[in-house]
Amino acid sequence: MGSSDKPNQAVGECSPLYGTIAENVAEIKKRLGHSSDIKILELEMSAGRMAKLAVVFTEGLADQVAIAEYSKLLMEIDLSDAELSEDRKRIGPEATCQLAKELASGYGPILELKDFEGLLDIVLIGGVAVLSDWNQAFAISLQKFKERSVTEPTTESVVRGPKDSFTESIRTNTALIRRRVHYPSLWLETKKVGRMTKTDVGIMYVNGLADESVVAEVRNRIEKIDIDGILESGYIEEAIQETSYSPFPTIYNSERPDVIAAELLEGKIAILVDGTPFVLVVPALLISFMHSPEDYYQRYDISSLIRILRFIGMFIALLGPSMYVAVTTYHQEMLPTPLLISLASQREGTPFPAFIEAVIMEVTFEILREAGLRMPRTIGTAVSVVGTLVIGQAAVAAGIVSAAMVIVVSMTAISSFIFPAYSISNTIRMLRFPLMGLAASFGLVGVFVGMLGIITHLAGLSSFGIPYTSPFTRMDNMGDAKDTIFRLPLRAMRKRPAVFAKQNPIRYRRNQSSPNDSS
Structure with a gap:
């Protein structure tokens, strides 16, 4: 039992980088078990003076073409033109690192690295770490890995409606939602959940529509999740639902971007999990599971x-x-x-x-x-x-x-x-x-x-505090029944469901010149 705890301690340990490249490279190999997919390129730059750098990345997660180009640029640096310290015969680590940063700035944002925990986190998600002597290290975001393209949904097919669906990439999924909702108040908060997987979990909502207390409750429940890994949104669903002893689902899920966009516009909250095409929606009512997106695309x-x-x-x-x-x-x-x-x-x-x-x-x-x-x-x-x-x-x-x-x-x-x-x-x-x-x-x-x-x-x-059988059990919100068993015309459903959007209830404003209001 004691041997199984050692890897967890090594991964979670937060210790500063060593003073030399050799020591840092040896520690990285030790912590990652000399894994064959972790590549370490040790570069020697020579043009009258000598300087060393090490480039660390995970094969299959980082852009190897860009890494090869960057490494070539590093090797072609003319150190004889570099500014030298007066008391040094060879170029110092600080100047070497600065030159490497200047070349890396064209590939993306640069993040300073001070400890092994941050370095390993960056490398294992597809970033590239560049090491120099005397605790000089930084990271570049060069992520590039195979991912599934946007295809038709497999579990929620409709005759009339959009044919795209979510993928396993959280950034692709957020883009598909923002493609439909061009509104600056559509906010996204991202958290990492899982001690080992460190999975990106996003909380997306329309500020001003979603109930702030519900948003805070969602945020609080996700922050309390303490588990080794999150491999699918079902992990999040089971961890944050009200009760585990009910056969009825209290969290809605969908793989259709148009469905999630419509739910957000009603004042609900979407939870996106990296690695799965199914997005969660809260709060969820019983009637929500009986509605299809196609209901709103036809008469x-x-x-x-x-x-x-x-x-x-x-x-x-x-x-x-x-x-x-x-x-x-x-x-x-x-x-x-x-x-x-x-x-x-x-x-x-x-x-x-x-x-x-x-x-x-x-x-x-x-x-x-x-x-x-x-x-x-x-x-x-x-x-x-x-x-x-x-x-x-x-x-x-x-x-x-x-x-x-x-x-x-x-x-x-x-x-x-x-x-x-x-x-x-x-x-x-x-x-x-x-x-x-x-x-x-x-x-x-x-x-x-x-x-x-x-x-x-x-x-x-x-x-999340909303009665599951609403609006049937809340007589003060019977106006929400316009979109339950029956669906009235859009011009008759002027207000959003009162149980969700309390701050901005009007969603359909009648135009005086509209033919619908000619009567």
């Missing part, structure tokens, strides 16, 4: 109809199997006689009760769904579709499940894909099984009790 009546279909799909995905189990097990009198006779004839040869049938089919579908996601794309779709058809037909033919159960599970599976946000789809998948158990035990009474428990739980949730 309000079409958007309202599609939203109603989404809510219908949500109830089918959540309650479909449990309602079937409850009705066929306890409440057969609710079914029309011809349908009851048909179901009875189908179930005549099935050995399991309806609940076991539902569990078997639901688990089978979930396995096929996960297998389709993990398989190579060329065969994933074919295997999932063929597997579902073959297994369902074979199960009915073998008398293991009834045909009606296959229909119910199929409708449930299709409805579970209607959600714009994947995170809320996972919640519905989780809640479906306990509701099926309650339906098998107590019938419709059990289903109603389960729904009452879910509603009670939702009423107690909040996201």
Whole structure:
């Protein structure tokens, strides 16, 4: 156990640089374990006088072409023309370092280095450290590494709307947002999180729209994170969310820049994490997970109809199997006689009760769904579709499940894909099984009790101080209901949601000459 603690101590140790290049180079190699991707170029400049410099960088993270050009310039310095100290026969380290800085100024900003911690931090993120004798060292920002280009979103596709998505580079992501919001009050704060990864985490918000108390709370929660590393925004999400014991997500995430820009304009706060294309948004309400960006890119009546279909799909995905189990097990009198006779004839040869049938089919579908996601794309779709058809037909033919159960599970599976946000789809998948158990035990009474428990739980949730079920549970802000289940025309939604933007509520100002106001 003691040996595993030594590297952490070495990385976190803050000690000043040594007096000579040789000592500094030896210490760098020791701390980095003589890693083969850490390159150290020791340059000797000679033109009548001798001087030494060392260039340290990480291969693959720094611009090696620029480093080669800079090293060539250093080697071509004519030291015979350099100003010398009167009491020295050779050029001093200070003059050497100054000449190197003057040449480096054309490549970017220069940062003075005084200790090994700062030097290693710069080198490991793609910077270049230049060492001279007598504690003289500085760094140049020459980062250049392979990154994915801007492509279409993979999890939030729309028919009409922008086709670009975030990448794994935080600077590319902030640029995609600023490309849409040309407003000086769009502020960005960047912090490093993770003792070992030192990941850049950005807090972006519109000053004057976002609630200052919420911004301070976000900043405070991120600063309190003490973890070895942040590899994806999910780490941040789990660390700053209100509670970890709820199946409902209280932080929204998206890979679409237009979605994040729209959320910022409503007074919300975006959290960007370097290394992931998914940006977090807080506060997040339950209704936010049912909205799609396409709702605002087409007419309000079409958007309202599609939203109603989404809510219908949500109830089918959540309650479909449990309602079937409850009705066929306890409440057969609710079914029309011809349908009851048909179901009875189908179930005549099935050995399991309806609940076991539902569990078997639901688990089978979930396995096929996960297998389709993990398989190579060329065969994933074919295997999932063929597997579902073959297994369902074979199960009915073998008398293991009834045909009606296959229909119910199929409708449930299709409805579970209607959600714009994947995170809320996972919640519905989780809640479906306990509701099926309650339906098998107590019938419709059990289903109603389960729904009452879910509603009670939702009423107690909040996201950064905002009630999770707003605006339905806040009668003083019913004006926000104009953009919930239905979406009214833009000219009718003149104000931003009152729960977010309290300082500057007006977002749509009517022009007297506008044709919309001719009446």
